Amino acid sequence: CEQAAERAAADAALGKDEKAAVLTLSTELGMTDIWGQQKAIKRTAELAAQCAETAAEQYARLARPYRGCGILAGIFIMIVLL
Secondary structure (H helix, E strand, O other): OHHHHHHHHHHOOOOHHHHHHHHHHHHHOOOOOHHHHHHHHHHHHHHHHHHHHHHHHHHHHHHHHHHHHHHHHHHHHHHHHO
16 A cells, blocks of 8 residues: 555655655555544645645745746757757
8 A cells, every 4th residue: 555655656746745645644544443534634635735835835936937947948949040
């Protein structure tokens, strides 16, 4: 089960925190009663929300520089081809 979660995390290109949340959920599901599973799902949903917030902050911080580099690379390629 843990190996399947590792493969799924690798295929989805998850970060360290997201991967830890998936692995924690995969080990807790099926091992406890329904209330324990509900708590695990709720805790994982909270972790996912935190990860989404972190990703949004990172995007806001890095989007402009990456966009600028892309535009400069495009201009450079156009100059080389001319």
